[in-house]
Amino acid sequence: MSKASQLIETSAFSERLRLALKGVGIRPSPTLVANEFNLRYWGKSITSHTARNWLLGKSIPMQDKLRVLADWLHVSPDELRYGTLAPSFKAQDSGTDMSVLTMQDREMLARYMTLSLEHRKTVCDVVVALAVAATAKARH
Numbered sequence: 001m002s003k004a005s006q007l008i009e010t011s012a013f014s015e016r017l018r019l020a021l022k023g024v025g026i027r028p029s030p031t032l033v034a035n036e037f038n039l040r041y042w043g044k045s046i047t048s049h050t051a052r053n054w055l056l057g058k059s060i061p062m063q064d065k066l067r068v069l070a071d072w073l074h075v076s077p078d079e080l081r082y083g084t085l086a087p088s089f090k091a092q093d094s095g096t097d098m099s100v101l102t103m104q105d106r107e108m109l110a111r112y113m114t115l116s117l118e119h120r121k122t123v124c125d126v127v128v129a130l131a132v133a134a135t136a137k138a139r140h
Helices: 003-023 030-040 048-056 063-073 077-082 103-113 117-139
Strands: none
Touching: 003 048, 003 063, 003 077, 003 103, 030 048, 030 063, 063 077, 077 103
8 A cells, every 4th residue: 555545544544533532522632542542442542642543644543443443432333433425415394414424324224124024113103292392392
């Protein structure tokens, strides 16, 4: 791999890691990332310097560490490592641009798709009820 393509790859990973951290409300601090990671990883601990390199796009974690990060941040390891393209269309009736979905949103949708039709209907009913309640609350 050329140095230029490696730099592009590590920078892209860094951006995805930062987005995943933001998606779960975690500040992209090397110390915080290292501490939280080490609580979940049973191998050799990482240092804040290692986490800093991930966040700055200087390195990419090995697959075992990538899996731990992905589980912690509620995203798929493949999406965190390689990224995926979000569908670029408008959601029916809402006008919501689906291309702005976070990794967590897409992971939740993937899990939703594994549910039975009966359970999907239940989830849809709950979402509709919450949207109605939020609209009613906003009017008052």
